[in-house]
Amino acid sequence: MSGAENAYELHQVSFAYESEQSVLDGITLSIPSGSWVSLVGPNGCGKSTLAKLLGGLLAANAGEVVVEGTVLNRETIHQIRPRIGMVFQNPDNQFIGSTVEEDIAFGLEGRCLPREEMIHRVRKYGDKLKIGHLLSKHPSELSGGQKQRVAVAAILAMEPGIVIFDEASSMLDEKACGELLDIIKEMKQSGEYTIVSITHDAEEIMYSDRAIVLLDGGVAADLSPEDLFHDDALLQSCRLIAPYRIQLVRELAKLGVQVPPLQRDEEVTEALWQLHLNK
Numbered sequence: 001m002s003g004a005e006n007a008y009e010l011h012q013v014s015f016a017y018e019s020e021q022s023v024l025d026g027i028t029l030s031i032p033s034g035s036w037v038s039l040v041g042p043n044g045c046g047k048s049t050l051a052k053l054l055g056g057l058l059a060a061n062a063g064e065v066v067v068e069g070t071v072l073n074r075e076t077i078h079q080i081r082p083r084i085g086m087v088f089q090n091p092d093n094q095f096i097g098s099t100v101e102e103d104i105a106f107g108l109e110g111r112c113l114p115r116e117e118m119i120h121r122v123r124k125y126g127d128k129l130k131i132g133h134l135l136s137k138h139p140s141e142l143s144g145g146q147k148q149r150v151a152v153a154a155i156l157a158m159e160p161g162i163v164i165f166d167e168a169s170s171m172l173d174e175k176a177c178g179e180l181l182d183i184i185k186e187m188k189q190s191g192e193y194t195i196v197s198i199t200h201d202a203e204e205i206m207y208s209d210r211a212i213v214l215l216d217g218g219v220a221a222d223l224s225p226e227d228l229f230h231d232d233a234l235l236q237s238c239r240l241i242a243p244y245r246i247q248l249v250r251e252l253a254k255l256g257v258q259v260p261p262l263q264r265d266e267e268v269t270e271a272l273w274q275l276h277l278n279k
C-alpha cells in the first residue's frame with residue numbers, strides 16, 4: 001500500500017460531457033486506503049463517470065481528485081495511473097491477447113519488466129485467480145467467468161494499489177458472480193488493495209465496508225451496508241432489493257425475534273428454529 005491515509009479524496013468535483021448538463025455536481029468524498037467501497041445508484045446517475053474520474057480516464061471540469069495524497073492532473077497522471085487497475089463489465093472487450101498467458105503479459109510488456117519477472121507474475125496471478133491451467137487457452141475456449149478472472153489477473157499482475165470494478169459481475173452467471181465475489185473478498189483480506197466496486201449486487205454490497213449512494217449527480221448517502229439495507233426509501237431510489245437474509249431478519253424482528261443484523265445464514269436459521277419451537 002502507498003502509506004497514504006486515504007486512497008481518494010474528492011473535493012467539490014463536477015463533470016459534464018461536452019456541452020451537456022452536469023453528470024456529477026460538487027462531489028465530495030473520501031475513501032480510506034485498504035477499504036472496500038460499493039458505489040451504488042440508479043441507472044444513469046453517473047457511477048461509471050465517477051469510476052472513470054477515479055481511474056484518471058476522465059478529468060474533472062471543476063474540483064480536485066486527490067489520489068493517495070497527490071492531486072490528479074496532467075503532470076501527475078503518469079505517476080498515478082499505474083497505481084490504479086480497472087475491471088469492466090464485458091469480459092470479451094477486455095481480452096487483448098490470443099491466449100490467456102499473452103493477455104496477462106500484455107500490460108506487463110507495456111511496463112517494460114524483465115522477462116523473468118513477467119513470467120513470474122503471469123504464473124503467480126494465474127495461480128491466484130485459479131486460471132493457471134488455462135494459460136495456453138484461446139479466449140473462445142473460456143467461459144464468461146473464466147474470461148473475467150483473466151481480466152482480473154491481468155490487472156492484479158500490474159500490482160496496482162487501487163482496483164475499480166465497474167459492474168464487473170453484471171454479465172456473469174450466478175456461479176461466476178460468486179467466484180468474483182470470493183476474489184474481491186480475498187483481495188480485501190490481503191490488505192494490499194483499496195477496492196471500489198460499482199454494483200447492483202446486494203450480496204456483494206453486504207460484504208463491502210461502505211456504500212456510497214449517488215443520486216442526481218451528488219452523494220446522497222455514505223453509509224454502512226447494514227444501514228443501507230434498512231433504509232427502504234434509499235433502497236427504492238437505488239432500485240436495490242435487500243439480500244434475502246436481511247429481508248428475513250427484518251421480518252423476524254416484526255414477529256419479535258431479534259437476530260443481530262448481517263449475521264450468517266446458520267444464525268438466521270437458528271432464530272427461525274427457535275421461533276418454531278416457541279410456537
Ligand SMILES: Nc1ncnc2c1ncn2[C@@H]1O[C@H](COP(=O)(O)OP(=O)(O)OP(=O)(O)O)[C@@H](O)[C@H]1O
Nearest residue numbers: 017018020023041042043044045046047048049050
Ligand atoms: N460518453 C458520453 N457522452 C455523453 N454522455 C454520456 C457519456 N457517457 C455517459 N453519458 C451520460 O452521462 C450520464 C451518466 O452515465 P453513467 O454511465 O456514468 O451512469 P451510470 O450510473 O454508470 O449508469 P448505468 O448504471 O446505467 O451504467 C447518463 O445520462 C449518460 O447518458
